[in-house]
């Protein structure tokens with residue numbers, strides 16, 4: 001090893017990797033809700049605050065429906081059946 005890497009270069013790469021992974025430092029605290037598409041059956045993690053946003057306009061017994069990012073259908077909160 002020649003040890004030719006400049007310290008500046010290292011920290012620049014480090015900062016860049018931080019930005020790529022988690023630009024706002026939210027990942028650790030952000031809760032997500034699992035949604036499942038009724039059409040293509042794909043699953044998507046929707047941030048909890050987005051779900052709350054939709055919930056505001058609904059009655060208590062209504063479910064949040066979001067447009068599926070994969071097929072344009074409707075995704076709803078996934079029903080997890082505990083076994």
Ligand SMILES: [Zn+2]
Nearest residue numbers: 037040068071
């Ligand atoms: Zn879909």
